[in-house]
Amino acid sequence: MLRYVGVEKTKELIAKIGIETFLTELAGYIEEDFKRWEDFEKEPRYASHSSGGVIELMPISDGQQFSFKYVNGHPKNFEKGLQTVTAFGVLSDVETGYPILMAEMTLGTALRTAAMSALAAKYLARDDSKTMALIGQGCQAEFQTLAFKAILGVDTLRLYDVDVKASEKFVRNMKERGFDIKLCQSSQEAVKGADIITTVTADKQRATILSDNMVGAGVHINAIGGDCPGKTELAPEVLNRGRVFVEFEEQSRIEGDIQQMPDDFEVTELWNVFSQGVSARQANDEITIFDSVGFALEDYSYLRYVYEKSNTFEMYDHLDLLALPEDPKNLFGVL
């Protein structure tokens, strides 16, 4: 029987491990997998676009295990009371082709995106970064924040969202977590004095969340929301002023904020940075930018982590998704 970690079991697992430990350990798994980048068969995700959004399949394999994630992105869903992003993932054994884990990944995507962001910032942001501007208090905001707290020690937050209710929701969720939180009236105000700027907005269109005059020297920008064709958050001038880091260049040129830039615009893939094992920051006043789009390898790391932890804590269910006749040639006998 296939192992199944749905929403309930994921919640139990996070409660058992503690979300900050979960994010820290998950970042460790992602780092480990990025360091063996060459082991993986990689390609840009499959995307089926419609007027309302996109449905994607994100496969990857290292020859031992195969994983894929199903994920949608539908900005208008929230008007219907639905999630903008929903996802689930499957981990399989390459030798037999059999799935070994199916897991919810709506929470999983928020968790792995946050872990990846904080991991990148660990290598790119200034060591003394304590203050984060957070533009957008949608579904990913709390996860991003807790990952930056757990992995970088961020303790001061400057918030802005066009939807005040979203900011209030964020404050309610985070009020016992020991942050110094300031609500701001604009993005301009929010970024003042920030060491790290996280943009995590959801519009499916070219937006300019950060313009050139807003970005001061020495800042690390964690740009999450620009993640599919036509959907960007940063002004090109911002990208020109900083050094840009991406997950998988081939995919990021299609989906990332760098889709606005010429094909030869210089970027660095993060696996190179992690493999060096030391900060990639070249000066205190340098601007660094993580142009995050989300890559299948992070989902693989998430599934690998959840598979191991669900085993350790015996927190999973079973699904009868696979027909398993006693005589393998007698599939008809199952009926």
Added chain:
Amino acid sequence: MLRYVGVEKTKELIAKIGIETFLTELAGYIEEDFKRWEDFEKEPRYASHSSGGVIELMPISDGQQFSFKYVNGHPKNFEKGLQTVTAFGVLSDVETGYPILMAEMTLGTALRTAAMSALAAKYLARDDSKTMALIGQGCQAEFQTLAFKAILGVDTLRLYDVDVKASEKFVRNMKERGFDIKLCQSSQEAVKGADIITTVTADKQRATILSDNMVGAGVHINAIGGDCPGKTELAPEVLNRGRVFVEFEEQSRIEGDIQQMPDDFEVTELWNVFSQGVSARQANDEITIFDSVGFALEDYSYLRYVYEKSNTFEMYDHLDLLALPEDPKNLFGVL
């Protein structure tokens, strides 16, 4: 909550409807969908190959619904007591991106492949076809046989398999189904006097199950097993003697028996045939060949059929695969 039709519910559904009615109705759904071929966004499947086999993702969308199937093909699995092919599928609503059905598709793949084969034969085989040679009595044999009985009225079977136990298993499963069955000592013997030849073997290599001298005038060949690069069943001479029909040309040139032929080798896509609504056979002595590889559209039709029938008979479970917070921006609140 996501609707789930696992192995148990699929068995209940088939028992309720009756397998021959199920196959006939399913063929109707496939025919309907192929007739609106132009509505679908199509592309060759994603395939991750390894030494032991292949894992594939097969997506398709008509702009209203999206579906994909996960399927593996691992010929050596049966030595380990596992299925050569296992699969599951997901049907989604394009407007929201939300999955609405997850279904087992190991049985489903056998069912839709059989329905597709019999549907193609209805348009290609001679009207008086009653005798089928069946080369290979693996997992798909009984499904193929029952589809040809239900849709074409095939009542006489000539069997051959290198594994005698597989043939015996087939006879046990089919003995109450009203067939006249003859076990043969070779493929050569099996094809004698057959109106339809079905080849459904599993070796992942170039095999020659049918050579030129074995194929008589007027025969329809239903070639199932040649379905991935390097895996073929028919000698090129056989393909040259008959008219060849495929599901989706672009994919079949990579995966089908026609991978052995030049790029300009003439084939006809079956949606053209179904759209005419009349037999495509041009003469009683013509050889027709369905070079089946299995296309995502058949999986979509299967999922569409199962979704409707599971609704009608209320035969489904629920999965907590999707996190659904009351406030859509408060994903963190789920925790």
